[in-house]
Amino acid sequence: MNFRDLEYLIALEELKHFRKAAEKCFVSQPTLSGQIRKLEDELNVQLMERSSRKVIFTQAGLDIVAKAKTILLEARSLKEIAKSHNEPMQGTLHIGLIPTVAPYLLPLIIPTIKKHFPELELYLHENQTHVLLKQLEQGELDCLMLAVLPEMESFQQYKLYDEPLELALAETHRWAKKSSIDLNKLRGEHLLMLEDGHCLRDQAMGFCFAAGAIEDNSFKATSLETLRHMISAENGLTLLPQLAIPANRHQAGIKYIPFKEPVPSREVGLICRRNSVRKVCFEQLSNLISKTVETKLDCY
Missing domain, CATH: 1.10.10.10 (Winged helix-like DNA-binding domain superfamily/Winged helix DNA-binding domain)
Known part of the structure; x- marks a missing residue:
């Protein structure tokens, strides 16, 4: 055997x-x-x-x-x-990321990680939260970068950043010229959402339902990019995380409007198994990512 x-x-x-x-x-x-x-x-x-x-x-x-x-x-x-005793920032690292984080975070952090930790070999895996958590528990992945949820308390957590959500709408919408908007303005409005399985869907729905908004059940997107195309075709409103938004807040017929206080947001973190022996690696990695993203979010 x-x-x-x-x-x-x-x-x-x-x-x-x-x-x-x-x-x-x-x-x-x-x-x-x-x-x-x-x-x-x-x-x-x-x-x-x-x-x-x-x-x-x-x-x-x-x-x-x-x-x-x-x-x-x-x-x-x-x-x-x-490996952790010899050199914590060397060797392979299997990282899981959710689809609403990976396309926007990775281009920002990968060059920085390679510069600071050139001996760290990254393998990246994109999937929905419930799949990634199972893979982490079974040891198939070393850590995850995702939106932190209450049910993740059994894992070791390292905060990466708080990410505001902004309102995305067509540039022909009556609110398109606003510089900011109150969340309560969404009362009675129909919003497009991601399909079931995306944690961002649940988080966005929580904020929107509390404000009195209504989900448009005629369409559920598989990705943020699908939502973006629907909005540009004047098919409603949605909430997008800030890293998915261009710095000029204008793109392909879409306007992005930040919310007034209290601003809806999500916490993105790095999580690993509590008994992982690579915590030194995760601490250094999370500190580097936090500083890199903070600099980017300050540009908005």
């Missing part, structure tokens, strides 16, 4: 399909199938029921998969411990 066999087993339990599991592990299907058979022989237990259509894990198989995940996570921790 070796770590690779456990990785095969975990992939198979996740995907319930030998070919897909083999592709994920970058091996041939016969290789993966043969190693799983050897593992069953070594453990003297049937791990799954096989058929031409699906793979059903036995209870013993499920119990062993759960333990295998723990073993692999601890094995990675051993490497991280050695």
